[in-house]
Amino acid sequence: MWLIQNAPECDILATPFGLLYAKVNADAYTAGKEVWIDQLENNPENLSVLENAAKYFMLSDPDLANEALIKAQSLDQENPKWSAALGELYSLNTNTKTVKDKHSEAIKALEELENAYNHSTGLDQAALLEQLAKAALIAENTEKAKTYAELMLSQSDSEWNCENHIHHGNITLGKLALATGDVETAKQRLLKAAESSGSPNLNSFGPDMNLAKELLQKGEKDAVLKYLALCSQFWGSGKDRLDQWTKSIDREEMPSDWG
Template sequence: MKKRHLVTMCLMLTAVLIAAGCYSSMTKEERKALEDAKAVMNYFPISSDGSFIFFAGPYQGGTAIIGPDEMAFWVKDGKAYTVNEAAKDVAPELEPAPNTVKYDDAFIDAAHCEEDERERGLPVTPPERLARAIHALNEAKTQKERFYALNDAAKESFSLGKIEDAREFANELLTLLPKFKSNWNYGNAVQDANLVLGRIALSEGRIDDAKRCLLEAGKSPGSPQMDSFGPDMSLAKDLLEKGERQVVLDYFELCRKFWRMDNGRLDKWRQQVKDGEFPDFSMNLL
């Protein structure tokens, strides 16, 4: 997935930016610049090993979203504004119309990023992603590291048809949930484990179990990723294709409690489902 695609995806989901980067690779000076600015609330690894991160911090009454590639957005009241020219160059479709606002250079002081994942040696094909996920799982030395690695291991195993592996990883993830309720990955784990098990159930003809798993996934408290970019709609899409509209509508309602930055998407999808249409979930099929 190229950097341009990442930016486009996040713009379409309330214009919050994920940027490719690795916190561990930053120099001491780069880390200090971020810390001294007191702008960073947290950094959120998107992959289990933290190879994709974004930083979020308070700024001028809103939130600054930045990544180590010198691109940033300022988000306030559900609207996003570019805060530097680099972002504007790759985001001409930003709505509302791009606005350049004054910002503190310290927000973007951590700047390294290659053009895309392949150039950085990151996996881009399903087999490569699965191999990387399994490697991370095998390298996990603690329960917490395993907790982080199981999400991708379960999802990537399912995507390549390794059903029993996916089932095992998802069930293990569920067993670890009580130990990590305060962890940033808890909400992701609730969602991912249930969605994988639900998709397995559906593939085996157990529709009622799949519906139950979808609702359990919707009980996730959210996460840094889910709050900004929304829930994974893979199982919802699968169930819609089986004619199971009501459970999908119920799932939308459950997702409202954490996806407050949906920019009206849940309402739009709800109406489309009620009208017998199939929403375009393409940006939420993870």
């Protein structure tokens, strides 16, 4: 709170260490929110304040985050980071919206992410590919989803995000195949997704289970069980969950936390 009041431009406020979360402590979050609103009123054209406030608001007050990012983008039009942040915000919104609104939010996310991608280079471009593919899928733009998935898989083995790209590129192509009724290709892509050797992100948060769920709903139990077994090779911290899911599937049940 002291940093928000006295050093709102501080870089640490744009990191998880500088954030408060409404779901964790609603009162503390609300107090911080009020201070940020005051800071925005007092520093309406300060890009660092706008960025830090948007980070703070992103999960709990997306409308306020959007307002701050749009303002920053208008002041700093050549900087692709504002489009990237807006794309992230709209992508997050797809998790909480109705089906119709998810589609419109995904279209907005795709537009902003593509703007960021087209005005970035090298590693900054590569870092956007996973978000681009996911937004394109939700926006039902299958051609673009395929393009971005294939770009993920074409990245060099030395590229820092390579293992994430192996996983999410194959998951995306598997979802596209399943949407056309090509179950065999979808199963192949599911298993290829588990060939990733892991990454800090995958090792911490685990693999994507959406394609596995869709295939299990179609009776492809063996492929899903094999996928879980392969994922155990890189997701050591998720061993208990993988074991629990495997037992549920062996009982012909859908894992309860797969939604």
